[in-house]
Amino acid sequence: TMYPYPSGDIHIGHWYIITPTDAIARFHRMHGENVFLPIGFDAFGLPAENAAIKNNINPRDWTMRNIDNMRRQLRSMGATFDWESEVVTADPSYYRWNQWFFLQFLKAGLAYRQTSPVDWCPNDGTLAREQVEGEDRHCWRCGAKVEKRDLAQWYLKVTKYADELLDFTGLDWPDPIKTQQTNWIGRSEGGEIVFETAPSAHHPGGAELRVFTTRPDTLFGATFMVLAPDHALVAELTAPERRADVEAYVERTQSETEIERLSTDREKTGVPIGADAINPVNGERIPIFVADYVLAGYGTGAIMAVPAHDERDYAFAVKFGLPIRRVVAGPGEEDRELDGAYIAHSSGERLVNSGTFSGLPADEGAAAIVTFLEAQGKGKAAVTYRLRDWLISRQRYWGTPIPVIYCDRDGIVPVPEEDLPVRLPDTVDYHGSGENPLTRDEAFLNVECPACGGPARRETDTMDTFVDSSWYWYRYLSPEKAGGPIDRQLVRRWTPVDQYTGGSEHAVMHLLYAREWTKMMRDVDLLEQDEPFKRLFNQGQILGLDGERMSKSRGNTQDPDELVGRYGADTIRLFLMFMGPWDQGGPWSPTGIGGVHRFLNRVWTLALDPHGAEPGDPESGRLPAGEDAAAAERTIRMAAHRTLRVVSEEYEGFRFNTMVAHLMELANALFRYRGTEVAGGGAAWDEAIRLLLLMLAPAAPHITEELWARGATARDTPWSSIHTETWPTVDPTAIVDETREIPVQINGKVRDKVVVPIGIDGEELERI
RNA sequence: GCCGAAGUGGCGGAAUUGGCAUACGCGGCGGACUUAAACUCCGCUGCCCGCAAGGGCGUCAGGGUUCGAACCCCUGCUUCGGCACCA
Numbered sequence: 001t002m003y004p005y006p007s008g009d010i011h012i013g014h015w016y017i018i019t020p021t022d023a024i025a026r027f028h029r030m031h032g033e034n035v036f037l038p039i040g041f042d043a044f045g046l047p048a049e050n051a052a053i054k055n056n057i058n059p060r061d062w063t064m065r066n067i068d069n070m071r072r073q074l075r076s077m078g079a080t081f082d083w084e085s086e087v088v089t090a091d092p093s094y095y096r097w098n099q100w101f102f103l104q105f106l107k108a109g110l111a112y113r114q115t116s117p118v119d120w121c122p123n124d125g126t127l128a129r130e131q132v133e134g135e136d137r138h139c140w141r142c143g144a145k146v147e148k149r150d151l152a153q154w155y156l157k158v159t160k161y162a163d164e165l166l167d168f169t170g171l172d173w174p175d176p177i178k179t180q181q182t183n184w185i186g187r188s189e190g191g192e193i194v195f196e197t198a199p200s201a202h203h204p205g206g207a208e209l210r211v212f213t214t215r216p217d218t219l220f221g222a223t224f225m226v227l228a229p230d231h232a233l234v235a236e237l238t239a240p241e242r243r244a245d246v247e248a249y250v251e252r253t254q255s256e257t258e259i260e261r262l263s264t265d266r267e268k269t270g271v272p273i274g275a276d277a278i279n280p281v282n283g284e285r286i287p288i289f290v291a292d293y294v295l296a297g298y299g300t301g302a303i304m305a306v307p308a309h310d311e312r313d314y315a316f317a318v319k320f321g322l323p324i325r326r327v328v329a330g331p332g333e334e335d336r337e338l339d340g341a342y343i344a345h346s347s348g349e350r351l352v353n354s355g356t357f358s359g360l361p362a363d364e365g366a367a368a369i370v371t372f373l374e375a376q377g378k379g380k381a382a383v384t385y386r387l388r389d390w391l392i393s394r395q396r397y398w399g400t401p402i403p404v405i406y407c408d409r410d411g412i413v414p415v416p417e418e419d420l421p422v423r424l425p426d427t428v429d430y431h432g433s434g435e436n437p438l439t440r441d442e443a444f445l446n447v448e449c450p451a452c453g454g455p456a457r458r459e460t461d462t463m464d465t466f467v468d469s470s471w472y473w474y475r476y477l478s479p480e481k482a483g484g485p486i487d488r489q490l491v492r493r494w495t496p497v498d499q500y501t502g503g504s505e506h507a508v509m510h511l512l513y514a515r516e517w518t519k520m521m522r523d524v525d526l527l528e529q530d531e532p533f534k535r536l537f538n539q540g541q542i543l544g545l546d547g548e549r550m551s552k553s554r555g556n557t558q559d560p561d562e563l564v565g566r567y568g569a570d571t572i573r574l575f576l577m578f579m580g581p582w583d584q585g586g587p588w589s590p591t592g593i594g595g596v597h598r599f600l601n602r603v604w605t606l607a608l609d610p611h612g613a614e615p616g617d618p619e620s621g622r623l624p625a626g627e628d629a630a631a632a633e634r635t636i637r638m639a640a641h642r643t644l645r646v647v648s649e650e651y652e653g654f655r656f657n658t659m660v661a662h663l664m665e666l667a668n669a670l671f672r673y674r675g676t677e678v679a680g681g682g683a684a685w686d687e688a689i690r691l692l693l694l695m696l697a698p699a700a701p702h703i704t705e706e707l708w709a710r711g712a713t714a715r716d717t718p719w720s721s722i723h724t725e726t727w728p729t730v731d732p733t734a735i736v737d738e739t740r741e742i743p744v745q746i747n748g749k750v751r752d753k754v755v756v757p758i759g760i761d762g763e764e765l766e767r768i
Numbered sequence: 769g770c771c772g773a774a775g776u777g778g779c780g781g782a783a784u785u786g787g788c789a790u791a792c793g794c795g796g797c798g799g800a801c802u803u804a805a806a807c808u809c810c811g812c813u814g815c816c817c818g819c820a821a822g823g824g825c826g827u828c829a830g831g832g833u834u835c836g837a838a839c840c841c842c843u844g845c846u847u848c849g850g851c852a853c854c855a
Binding site (some may be wrong): 133174180183184186188190212213214215226258286292293294295297298299302303304305306310311312313314384386387394400504505507508548563572578579580581582586589591592593594596598599601605614615616617618619620657658660661662663664665668671675742743745746747748749750753 | 769770771772773774779780781782783786787791792793794799802805806807808810811825834835836837849850851852853854855
């Protein structure tokens with residue numbers, strides 16, 4: 001299961017995630033499998049720093065104290081974690097390998113430093129693209145508005161894996177996650193087309209302007225061109241008389257926050273730069289604009305605008321009075337007036353107004369135009385992705401220091417491997433602000449250049465904490481290993497992870513980074529596998545009563561310690577599994593805990609007091625009417641073995657809510673025979689109790705162990721743990737009935753029911 | 769706007785290669801036990817008509833396919849999650 005962030009207190013949501021995971025592990029152990037169920041702590045990150053600033057302590061002390069408390073709480077729930085394999089990412093014995101990996105990636109050209117406009121949160125500094133959320137572009141952590149800043153930052157070259165990441169072959173992952181990742185990677189096929197600038201008074205012309213389009217078939221409909229405000233050629237191409245306007249526009253778009261840009265309701269803005277481009281397919285001159293609806297970071301940062309067939313271009317053309325020329329039309333539509341961009345793709349569309357290409361079906365036309373351009377050296381088929389390289393620099397203290405040194409003479413110098421780890425200083429002085437204290441820690445900053453021995457300065461940025469979580473499951477296998485990050489032998493044997501569980505909120509963050517990191521490790525020859533997690537299950541999330549995510553700051557958390565004190569861990573475990581499908585989650589409500597608690601009490605009664613009678617039930621202690629002892633035993637055996645069959649499948653398929661329901665049904669069925677001659681000592685009864693306890697053991701480990709032990713004592717047999725028992729097998733002879741009730745439907749409505757012998761053929765059944 | 773998931777009693781939810789709708793639990797009602805209460809146990813509990821037997825309606829809405837639809841198809845509505853001018 002995904003390791004937790006040590007926020008200090010475990011709330012009921014953690015239990016919701018972890019309890020079924022433990023039940024799964026126990027279930028598989030009972031099948032004789034060698035199960036590894038590790039846990040660790042995602043111990044770097046911002047909350048520790050905020051708490052440290054507030055209380056004037058070291059983030060390490062805050063974090064380690066929290067981890068201690070969480071260890072205690074996790075143990076109280078009876079989860080069978082392998083504590084000897086625990087990983088704490090803030091420990092130098094872990095994060096030194098983040099640094100080591102970074103150096104390997106640097107050598108392999110998978111890590112690089114670049115200055116470019118980056119997403120910047122006023123509280124958290126730089127963010128990866130995945131960490132900017134929502135229409136208003138806020139920080140995933142603190143919710144503050146994210147701005148753009150030009151900064152030199154470290155990146156991992158994950159775009160290299162774009163196509164490979166789209167391939168989920170062999171992965172048993174939920175479709176929504178695969179869809180989200182696929183959309184995030186955003187592969188678009190189309191063409192790159194080279195326009196040239198036209199000669200003019202201020203410019204000789206001939207400069208190449210590349211555009212990317214998914215619709216090469218609409219090339220004849222391009223009536224203007226748009227550059228992103230920060231496109232490299234804007235300054236060069238702008239006519240002198242347009243310069244003031246263009247510069248003012250560019251400046252405005254850069255100073256405006258995204259919020260302000262969006263507040264104008266996406267009304268298109270832009271200005272002409274006083275230059276033209278030449279359409280390579282027909283030599284037509286079209287005017288060039290700058291407009292902020294074209295993004296510098298996608299494609300080539302420039303587009304050919306085809307207002308007849310693109311909504312945004314249409315809006316822009318209408319606003320600026322630019323020509324709109326239809327070049328694709330369905331049958332009989334050629335002359336119809338356009339009242340908006342025509343995009344719908346019906347069959348039978350053909351190119352019109354497209355020179356020699358007119359008359360071709362649209363898809364053939366696109367291919368023909370690309371082929372034509374290719375022959376002229378004016379274009380080619382091209383693929384573009386939305387995925388960006390992973391920006392890992394963070395202006396934070398509480399993270400892994402990036403192991404490079406800046407020297408005036410030698411430039412960027414990697415820290416030699418033998419000098420790792422670059423340790424975080426133990427004493428930290430925030431001066432009461434959120435600014436990275438490493439930037440003014442002279443002892444940390446000043447260092448000898450490893451190349452020339454002269455004075456140099458350390459990098460003060462630390463790594464995104466998602467780096468920590470991108471390989472921790474490999475480290476679980478050898479957390480103490482000193483000579484390298486992983487034990488390849490063990491990694492080969494135990495990974496990829498057979499079953500991973502965690503929330504879907506990590507769809508395009510952790511779950512994508514982990515795949516990318518695995519592929520990078522493979523490419524620097526550290527792994528022989530392509531994917532980290534074979535099977536993934538997304539549990540839902542428990543929300544507060546207010547429907548919001550549970551968090552201390554919202555004050556809507558439910559403390560599990562109190563519930564455990566009142567009902568015991570098993571009741572809470574079972575209740576969380578019984579609430580509903582595990583992938584669904586939902587608002588927390590303790591309503592119904594009593595029902596689960598009663599169920600466990602009934603199991604207790606069945607196991608320890610089978611001969612007792614119910615004063616409240618006049619039928620208590622008597623066999624059901626018309627049933628003799630032999631029939632009763634058959635009924636009991638059938639109930640137990642049928643339950644076993646379905647419960648086994650439900651554990652396997654993570655359908656814990658119905659699993660608990662079926663165990664309740666069995667307990668109810670047995671209760672009807674309590675106090676009768678077949679209860680307590682009868683072979684069928686004793687077997688049923690045994691099966692009930694075994695089936696319940698993975699979910700409610702404490703009470704079943706106790707009842708198992710008492711049973712052994714009562715029979716005067718030596719004690720052994722229920723948790724070392726083997727999962728029972730279904731007796732096929734126990735579950736076959738001699739008759740079966742069949743509903744009789746007339747016109748689909750049930751009109752009668754008949755009891756027929758099992759095994760008759762269809763003809764006989766129809767006759768009856 | 770685009771992508772994805774989902775709409776079933778008073779509530780959480782069962783039922784999927786299309787075949788007894790509402791399993792299991794909560795809540796509610798009635799009863800047993802008790803001097804009494806709590807605990808526990810037993811029974812009833814979708815809506816409407818009917819004394820009853822029984823009948824009609826019913827899985828977001830409206831159509832369709834089928835002997836038969838919660839389930840498949842079409843149209844629409846609502847809720848939740850993700851994305852956000854991606855050319």
